[in-house]
Amino acid sequence: xxxxxxxxNHRGREILxxxxxGFTPGVDRPFLFDPPVAVTPLVISFPHxxxxxxxxxxxxxxxxxxxxxxxxxxxxxxxTAQRLGAARVRARYSRLLVxxxxxxxxxxxxxxxxxxxxRPRQRVFTRGSRRSRRKNNVxxxxxxxxxxxxxxxxxxxxxxxxxxxxxxxxxxxxxxxxYYDPYYRAIDLLLDRRRRKFGYAILLEAHSMxxxxxxxxxxxxxxxxxxxxxxxxxxLAALGGxxxxxxxxxxxxxxxxxxxxxxxxxxxGFHALQLEVSRALYxxxxxxxxxxxxxxxxxxxxxxxxxxxxxxxxxxxxxxxARLGELLGCIETLVQILAxxxxxxxxxTPPRQGHARRPERDGTRPRTETVREPVGSLVSSERERINxxxxxxxxxxxxxxxx
Numbered sequence: 460x461x462x463x464x465x466x467x468n469h470r471g472r473e474i475l476x477x478x479x480x481g482f483t484p485g486v487d488r489p490f491l492f493d494p495p496v497a498v499t500p501l502v503i504s505f506p507h508x509x510x511x512x513x514x515x516x517x518x519x520x521x522x523x524x525x526x527x528x529x530x531x532x533x534x535x536x537x538x539t540a541q542r543l544g545a546a547r548v549r550a551r552y553s554r555l556l557v558x559x560x561x562x563x564x565x566x567x568x569x570x571x572x573x574x575x576x577x578r579p580r581q582r583v584f585t586r587g588s589r590r591s592r593r594k595n596n597v598x599x600x601x602x603x604x605x606x607x608x609x610x611x612x613x614x615x616x617x618x619x620x621x622x623x624x625x626x627x628x629x630x631x632x633x634x635x636x637x638y639y640d641p642y643y644r645a646i647d648l649l650l651d652r653r654r655r656k657f658g659y660a661i662l663l664e665a666h667s668m669x670x671x672x673x674x675x676x677x678x679x680x681x682x683x684x685x686x687x688x689x690x691x692x693x694x695l696a697a698l699g700g701x702x703x704x705x706x707x708x709x710x711x712x713x714x715x716x717x718x719x720x721x722x723x724x725x726x727x728g729f730h731a732l733q734l735e736v737s738r739a740l741y742x743x744x745x746x747x748x749x750x751x752x753x754x755x756x757x758x759x760x761x762x763x764x765x766x767x768x769x770x771x772x773x774x775x776x777x778x779x780x781a782r783l784g785e786l787l788g789c790i791e792t793l794v795q796i797l798a799x800x801x802x803x804x805x806x807x808t809p810p811r812q813g814h815a816r817r818p819e820r821d822g823t824r825p826r827t828e829t830v831r832e833p834v835g836s837l838v839s840s841e842r843e844r845i846n847x848x849x850x851x852x853x854x855x856x857x858x859x860x861x862x
Contacts, residue, residue, distance in 0.1 A: 473498060473546065473652075480644050487513075489638040490645060491549045499544030499798040500657045502649045504718060505534045505665050506559035506642065509550035513638070516556070521621040525553045526747045528616045530667040533736060535749065536790050537665060543791070544798040545663075546649055550642065555621060557634045558610050559642050560664070560716035565609030566631065573628040579609055610639070643721070650722060650729055659728040659806065661690070661797050664718050670739025672712065675705040675782075676789065679715035679733035685723025686730035690797070694732055697793040705740075705785055728806030734793070740779075740786045750775045750783060 473494040477484050507530040512520035534549055541547060550559055567579040607613040611631060613622040646662065653660035668677070676698050680691050691709075699707040715723070715733040723731030742749045751774065775783060 475645055475648065479648055480641055482641070488641065489513075489551055490642050491551060492645065493541055493547035493549070495541050495544045495546045497544050498546075498653070498656065500653045500659060500800060501540075501545040501661050501663060501794065501798040502646065502653065503537060503540055503545045503547045503663045503665055503794070504646055505530070505547065505549040506718060507550065507554050507666060508532065508534050509552040509554065509556075511551050511553065512556065513552060521555055521615060523555070523615040523617075523619050523621060524747075525555070528553060528555055530665075531738065531742065531747060532749055533665055533667040536736065536741060536787065537794065539791055540794050540798075543794050545794055548642070548645055548649070552638055555612055555615060557639045558608075558612065559639060560666075560718055561610040562717050563610055563635050563639065565717075566611060566626075567607055567609070570607045570611065570613055570622075570624045570626050571628050571631050572625045574631065575628070579606075610635070643718075646718070646722065654728050654806075657800055659730065661686075662718070662722045662729070662731040663794075663797060664716070664731065664733040666713075666733060666735045667738045668713070668735045670737050670744055672735075672737065673706070674708040674711070674735075675737045675740060675786070676707045677711065677713045677735040678707070678709050679713045679719060679735065680710060680731075681715045681719060681723060682710050685715055685719045685725070686732050687725045690725075690730050690732070693796050694793060697796045698734075698789045705782065705789065726806060732797075734790075736786065736790075740782055750779070 475492050477486075480488070482488065510525045510529060512525075534547065537545075537547065554560075562578065562580065564574075564576060564578045565580050566574055566577050568574060568577045571577060611622070611626060611634065613620065613624065613626075615621050650660040650662060664679075678691070678694055678698060680686050683691060686694075695707065695709060698705070713733065713735045715731070719731040719733045722729055738744050
């Protein structure tokens, strides 16, 4: 297959070469790349779908159910994305090895005593129902203490111990450099290509959440700081325009994690959004079995979601089937809208060099070239309109570490 690494317009499918990623040939990649049928501005990331444990890793696989610690099979809801022009990047390894949606220094000094500069974040969630929040006068997110659930976890879901402190800093660095940094390099490269081709790029972070969390679909934009206001409005319209009445929420309780924070800089032409989908909409959470689905007129109508064991799931009732069909329609509409090139996303400032790099590992990649239209041109004015909302730095700082 020809190397498209420098030219997404190549007639062949897009690839990520070892040279692009800085890999030694033959080394297993910690992610899977699904190229689009045709390149559009959209990249979809699935950082929490991994169910593997590296065979070469010196710690044994934790004896817990990886599926219950994952955004289980959420990527199967996006099976039409490649046809619609979205590139997909999927984590292979469990988040219990390294959590790709956390900052690289999000660890405590208790877990990694010899870390030179640990910065553990607080997790931000909204507890209780809307009624109980009003009764107790709780507004926004309440801080829930989840120690050592940063880039490395010491307990799995269910508070099951999987790692005993101390974790040597050398081991943490190995986890970061071998399994974390390559994922960010891949996202960085794909977005950079699209920024060069279209003048902007969009990252959609695809996640799932327990059915116990209020809401069916939660769009996270770091309170408007990670994407333009027009893209946020378009995404909400795509998710909320159905007849089944799915409960769509904005930034409550999930505002966006590290990937959205790192890559979402609309003033430079990099837009990022996070979508959380309730697992109760597409699976039996108790058995981890996925429901069969079909939707009239959809390219996925012949597809069947199954458990990883290959056994068909228990069938949902009529109401649940309607909600599942609505979910699939909302996701497909969202992907279509985000993937459709628009002449409105020209950045207002040049991208920073090595925009996704960790500060201590900044590369020397040249700045992304900025294409400028003449002042007052129709294209220029349209692109100014969609980027009219400046990035909210304070919002990003307030939501560091939220998921």
